[in-house]
Amino acid sequence: MELIKSLEWRYASKKMNGQKVPQQKIDNILTAIQLTPSSMGLQPYTVLVINDPDLKKRIQPVAYNQSQIVDSSHLLVFAAWADITPGQVEEYIQHTAEARKTPVEGLNDFKNSLLGIILKNDTEQNYQWAARQTYIAFGTAIAAAAEERVDATPMEGFDAAALDKLLGLNEKGLRSVTLLPLGYRDTENDWLANLPKVRRQKEKLFIVQ
Amino acid sequence: MELIKSLEWRYASKKMNGQKVPQQKIDNILTAIQLTPSSMGLQPYTVLVINDPDLKKRIQPVAYNQSQIVDSSHLLVFAAWADITPGQVEEYIQHTAEARKTPVEGLNDFKNSLLGIILKNDTEQNYQWAARQTYIAFGTAIAAAAEERVDATPMEGFDAAALDKLLGLNEKGLRSVTLLPLGYRDTENDWLANLPKVRRQKEKLFIVQ
Numbered sequence: 001m002e003l004i005k006s007l008e009w010r011y012a013s014k015k016m017n018g019q020k021v022p023q024q025k026i027d028n029i030l031t032a033i034q035l036t037p038s039s040m041g042l043q044p045y046t047v048l049v050i051n052d053p054d055l056k057k058r059i060q061p062v063a064y065n066q067s068q069i070v071d072s073s074h075l076l077v078f079a080a081w082a083d084i085t086p087g088q089v090e091e092y093i094q095h096t097a098e099a100r101k102t103p104v105e106g107l108n109d110f111k112n113s114l115l116g117i118i119l120k121n122d123t124e125q126n127y128q129w130a131a132r133q134t135y136i137a138f139g140t141a142i143a144a145a146a147e148e149r150v151d152a153t154p155m156e157g158f159d160a161a162a163l164d165k166l167l168g169l170n171e172k173g174l175r176s177v178t179l180l181p182l183g184y185r186d187t188e189n190d191w192l193a194n195l196p197k198v199r200r201q202k203e204k205l206f207i208v209q
Numbered sequence: 210m211e212l213i214k215s216l217e218w219r220y221a222s223k224k225m226n227g228q229k230v231p232q233q234k235i236d237n238i239l240t241a242i243q244l245t246p247s248s249m250g251l252q253p254y255t256v257l258v259i260n261d262p263d264l265k266k267r268i269q270p271v272a273y274n275q276s277q278i279v280d281s282s283h284l285l286v287f288a289a290w291a292d293i294t295p296g297q298v299e300e301y302i303q304h305t306a307e308a309r310k311t312p313v314e315g316l317n318d319f320k321n322s323l324l325g326i327i328l329k330n331d332t333e334q335n336y337q338w339a340a341r342q343t344y345i346a347f348g349t350a351i352a353a354a355a356e357e358r359v360d361a362t363p364m365e366g367f368d369a370a371a372l373d374k375l376l377g378l379n380e381k382g383l384r385s386v387t388l389l390p391l392g393y394r395d396t397e398n399d400w401l402a403n404l405p406k407v408r409r410q411k412e413k414l415f416i417v418q
Contacts (some may be wrong), residue, residue: 001210001237003356007244030210030415034408035216039365043409049417082210099407112410128337132344139348140216142246147212154345158249165415198245198308200252206239208258 002111006146008099013151015190016071016183025148026074029182032144036137040114042092044130045137046082046174048167063158064180072153077167078138079174080130084118085091086209127175134177141180155179215355220406223282224358226400234357235283238391241353245346246359247285249323251301253293253339254346255383257286257376267375272367280364281390287347287378288383289339293327336384343386350389364388 033047039063042096050056051074060069069075082086093111099100138154145152156178163169163176187193198206223345235258259265260283269278278284290297302320306313327335328354347363354361365387372378372385396402 001239001353001356003349003353004237004240004244007241010246012246028213030411031213032210032216034411034414035213035364035406036348037219037221039363041407043414046413047415049415052418055418095409096218096407098403114403126384132341135341135344136351137247139345140212140352141346143349144210144212144350145210152248153247196308197244197306198250200304202239202243205252206256206258209261209264 002147003143006143006149008197009149010142010146010152011192012153013068013183013190014153014192015186016068016151016153016181017186018071019073019184021079021150021184022074025150026182028148029141029144029150032108034143038133039119039129041126042084042089042114044080044081044136045087045131045177046081046172047137048079050075050077050132050196051136060165062162062166062207063155064102066155066157068153068155068183070183071186072183074143074182076180076182077163077176078134078141078178078180079169079172079176080127080134082127082170082173082175083123084121084126084130085110086115089114089118093174123203130177131177137180138180145180145182150182151185155181211356212270212352213314215352215358217406218353218358219351219361219408220401221362222277222392222394223362223392223401224395225277225360225362227280228282228393229247230282230357230391230393232358234359237357238350238359241348242350244414245296245349246346247327247342248281248338250305251293251323252342252346253288253290253297254343254386255381256346257288261282268372271371271375272364275362275364275366277362277364277392277398278388278392280395283391285350285389285391286372286385287343287350287387288378288381288385289336289343289407290334291336291382291384293325293335295327298327299324320392322386340358340384340386347355347387347389354389354391359391360394362390387400
């Protein structure tokens with residue numbers, strides 16, 4: 001399977017070389033993110049695609065000065081919706097009706113079940129649900145980058161509140177969840193580049209019954 | 210990109226036909242899960258691979274009687290570690306040292322940073338962190354199934370506490386997070402099989418800057 005080869009090729013590059021990733025490859029990674037499934041199909045997140053070197057430089061200190069932030073070609077910021085509102089559900093239902101060329105009234109049961117979930121949950125619960133969905137897209141992005149032989153370093157280690165402030169995410173109803181610098185490994189200066197991949201043994205990771 | 214074609218092909222099958230998925234395809238999907246990255250490389254989850262028709266029948270009622278549970282070939286249960294313990298960190302560090310043929314003492318700084326995180330967090334926080342990692346593997350499994358042209362229906366809709374009890378997951382230090390029936394679509398009887406995919410428009414899903 002192509003995906004297995006890609007996942008074997010990839011690793012979390014600790015040192016990137018600053019080389020730009022061609023726009024077509026970035027577009028393909030974004031298309032894969034767009035196609036990622038999510039609970040109820042809501043896709044309750046936004047992905048920032050940061051290309052601007054100055055902005056990356058300002059982000060670096062809130063991400064423990066990790067060098068890949070500035071040595072990447074593009075930095076993806078996966079930001080979950082800070083809440084899920086009836087207005088967002090309404091927009092999704094409208095969009096579904098248009099995409100499927102179906103009367104919006106036919107989606108009333110679906111809409112009501114979605115509204116039932118988000119109104120039963122408080123803001124923090126809705127955010128946590130949205131954040132979990134974000135990780136599915138995060139996983140797809142990592143796989144898609146690997147298929148394009150683009151390096152990507154999944155990062156949870158950053159000051160999310162500080163990054164939200166820097167990027168004005170609160171005003172957009174978003175909260176940053178993960179980072180994914182995209183670029184190319186600097187093989188000579190990356191201590192991790194040539195180390196064997198470590199993964200739990202199948203007999204521990206899986207229970208077959 | 211092969212992955213984009215696969216993601217376009219897939220959808221969340223609402224009705225499966227009971228046909229078995231060849232073992233080689235199941236093995237490939239499990240290998241892709243195994244290769245999935247996770248925070249600090251810990252892979253804090255276990256995936257149950259359920260083949261037994263009787264067990265699937267007993268699971269169906271706690272998953273709102275969704276038909277794919279019994280009409281699937283295999284049912285994957287993604288279960289996160291209910292806590293992350295120093296013992297689990299120790300095992301991971303030992304395994305890393307063996308896989309990289311390096312003295313375990315050389316990993317002391319890494320071990321201490323991992324212990325710092327899990328001891329600062331309480332049980333629920335460690336579980337939530339583990340659950341988020343589970344979603345990365347869940348996303349990879351969905352993509353891998355699609356690459357094998359195996360249908361998969363991502364599910365969050367089930368009674369997790371009841372499933373944990375049924376499968377004895379508490380005793381194993383696990384909590385169920387998501388389900389993924391693997392099988393083949395029953396195109397004629399699946400209302401979703403021929404509807405267009407709905408995804409947020411790129412100009413809404415992404416902010417480029």
